[in-house]
Amino acid sequence: MEEIHPRDASQVRLAFRTGYLGERFFGSQVQAGARTVEGEFVAACLRMDLFSSFRDGRFQAAGRTDRGVNARSQIFSFSTQYPDRAVAAMNWQLPPDIWVTGFARVDPAFNPRHQAKNRTYRYCFSEPDLDVQAMDSASRRFEGSHDFSLFARIEGKDPVRNVLSSKVFVEQGYAVFEVTAESFLWHMVRNMASSLLLVGTGTETDEMIRSRLNGDRTGRISPAPPEGLVLWDIGSDVQFLPLGLDPRTGKDLLKRRLYHRRMSLMLDSILDE
Structure with missing residues (x-):
C-alpha cells in the first residue's frame, strides 16, 4: 500500500468562484513568460505559502478562456494545509482585475472541469x-x-x-x-x-x-x-459561501466603470456633432 505523506493527510481541497477582466491577460491558462489569470492566482497562493508549486497544490480550473475574454464565475480549485488563511487573504493577494466571490470546501478528489455539468x-x-x-x-x-x-x-x-x-x-x-x-x-x-x-x-x-x-x-x-x-456561470453542485471584495478591488472596478462611462459619453458627444 502506498504510504500517505503527512502533508497530504492534513490537506483540505478548496474551490473558489472567481471573476476577472480579461483585457490585460494572455488568456486564463498558465503560459511561460505571459501574464495569465491562472498564473496570477497561483502566484497569490505561493505568496501565502498555501502550497509549494502548481503541481503540489493540484491546481485545476473548470475551463479556459482566451486572451481578452472575461469571467463572472470561473471555478479554481487547489489543496492546502492552510484553508483558513486562503479564504481570509485571497482577495487581498489577488491583483485588482481578479476577484473571488465565493468559496467551498470540497471532496479531496474534486476536479472542477470534470464535475461541471x-x-x-x-x-x-x-x-x-x-x-x-x-x-x-x-x-x-x-x-x-x-x-x-x-x-x-x-x-x-x-x-x-x-x-x-x-x-x-x-x-x-x-x-x-x-x-x-x-x-x-x-x-x-x-x-x-x-x-x-x-x-x-x-x-x-x-x-x-x-x-x-x-x-x-x-x-x-x-x-x-x-x-x-x-x-x-459554471453549473455545478458546489454550494459556495459568499466572499466580499476587498476595498482596493471594489474601488478599482468602480474607477474602471466610471472611466469607460466617461469615455462613452465623450465619444457620443464628439460623434453627434
Whole structure:
C-alpha cells in the first residue's frame, strides 16, 4: 500500500468562484513568460505559502478562456494545509482585475472541469439598433445537438455539441446573447455571436445559421471580438459561501466603470456633432 505523506493527510481541497477582466491577460491558462489569470492566482497562493508549486497544490480550473475574454464565475480549485488563511487573504493577494466571490470546501478528489455539468457564456454586443427579436429567434437554431464544425476551431475534437439553451435579450440598452451547453469548442461562442450579429443588422437571415449547422460553407464567419465575451456561470453542485471584495478591488472596478462611462459619453458627444 502506498504510504500517505503527512502533508497530504492534513490537506483540505478548496474551490473558489472567481471573476476577472480579461483585457490585460494572455488568456486564463498558465503560459511561460505571459501574464495569465491562472498564473496570477497561483502566484497569490505561493505568496501565502498555501502550497509549494502548481503541481503540489493540484491546481485545476473548470475551463479556459482566451486572451481578452472575461469571467463572472470561473471555478479554481487547489489543496492546502492552510484553508483558513486562503479564504481570509485571497482577495487581498489577488491583483485588482481578479476577484473571488465565493468559496467551498470540497471532496479531496474534486476536479472542477470534470464535475461541471454545464457552462453559460454571455456575449455583449456594442452595436446600436440591432433587431433583437430576429436575433433571439435565430439563436434558437443553436439549441439541441448539432455539428458545430463551421462555428469553431475543431483541432481533432468531436464537433458535435449539445446546446441546452440559447437566447438574445436587451440589458441596459444593449443586445446580449446568452448560451448554455454541456461543453463548448474553441471560438464556438464568438462565431455564434458573429452569426447573430449578421442577423441583427439584417445582413443575413436565420436560414444561414441553419445552413451552416448543416455544413454549408457559404459565407465564412470570423469570431466576434473577445472583449464582449463573459464566462457567465459554471453549473455545478458546489454550494459556495459568499466572499466580499476587498476595498482596493471594489474601488478599482468602480474607477474602471466610471472611466469607460466617461469615455462613452465623450465619444457620443464628439460623434453627434
